[in-house]
Amino acid sequence: MALNPPHWTDCRKELADRLGTVPRLLVATDFDGTLAPICARPEDVRLPAEAHTALTALAAHPGVRVAVLSGRNLADLIRRTDLPRAVHAGNHGLEIQGGGMDYVQPQALAARPVLDAAILFLREALQGLPGIFIEDKGLTLSMHYRLAEPANLSHVETAAMACAARFSTLKRHCGKMVVEFRPDVPWDKGYALKRLLKGLGLPAAAALYMGDDTTDEDAFAALNGLGTSFHVGQDPQTRARFRMHDTYDTAEFLQWLRKLRVG
Numbered sequence: 001m002a003l004n005p006p007h008w009t010d011c012r013k014e015l016a017d018r019l020g021t022v023p024r025l026l027v028a029t030d031f032d033g034t035l036a037p038i039c040a041r042p043e044d045v046r047l048p049a050e051a052h053t054a055l056t057a058l059a060a061h062p063g064v065r066v067a068v069l070s071g072r073n074l075a076d077l078i079r080r081t082d083l084p085r086a087v088h089a090g091n092h093g094l095e096i097q098g099g100g101m102d103y104v105q106p107q108a109l110a111a112r113p114v115l116d117a118a119i120l121f122l123r124e125a126l127q128g129l130p131g132i133f134i135e136d137k138g139l140t141l142s143m144h145y146r147l148a149e150p151a152n153l154s155h156v157e158t159a160a161m162a163c164a165a166r167f168s169t170l171k172r173h174c175g176k177m178v179v180e181f182r183p184d185v186p187w188d189k190g191y192a193l194k195r196l197l198k199g200l201g202l203p204a205a206a207a208l209y210m211g212d213d214t215t216d217e218d219a220f221a222a223l224n225g226l227g228t229s230f231h232v233g234q235d236p237q238t239r240a241r242f243r244m245h246d247t248y249d250t251a252e253f254l255q256w257l258r259k260l261r262v263g
């Protein structure tokens with residue numbers, strides 16, 4: 001694992017060499033915390049205009065594909081990005097649409113009854129606790145606790161552990177102020193990115209990926225040192241090759257990339 005990767009603006013020459021010359025470039029990115037600033041409630045998150053404009057121009061260019069990979073469900077992601085020419089991968093890529101792909105991971109689909117039971121279980125376990133809510137994402141569930149009172153955080157932990165013990169066919173993942181349960185299928189953003197590359201007929205060297213969270217590390221790893229990866233945030237422990245500070249910084253990078261690729 002790399003330590004403290006350099007900031008992208010310190011490597012413009014290298015990045016221009018890597019990203020400017022590939023005949024077809026895949027611009028793949030996470031959404032929350034990478035393109036769009038995180039809000040206390042996920043439904044309040046919006047794609048900033050600067051990022052939207054740059055991504056729209058990139059997606060319209062024949063030499064570029066844009067893909068957004070998110071933990072959000074597919075319908076929510078499509079609505080929120082408003083990028084009709086992009087490929088969208090929801091639920092960490094368990095569902096993919098666009099670029100000739102229309103995919104739902106079959107084992108995840110089959111696990112829906114277990115997910116229903118887990119949602120019911122968690123809603124009962126946490127009812128009455130303010131600032132904690134369970135989001136049904138179709139193929140996965142998220143337990144959000146960003147607005148929880150600190151005194152209630154132990155309830156979150158207890159409920160999450162009880163849920164994991166009771167529904168052993170679901171896998172627990174911890175993100176930023178969110179605990180997620182997903183069907184226990186060999187799938188993550190790394191698999192999703194590889195599937196995207198295969199579906200689009202592109203090598204890993206033709207891809208860049210930007211992400212801010214632990215789930216994005218799988219996508220950084222999937223590029224195997226061949227593609228170009230960016231960690232958004234200050235965490236020094238990342239597999240990514242380059243760093244961006246925050247969502248304003250990613251928007252600046254996308255504007256720079258647009259000039260490089262589209263003009």
Ligand SMILES: [Mg+2]
Nearest residue numbers: 030032033213
């Ligand atoms: Mg994120």
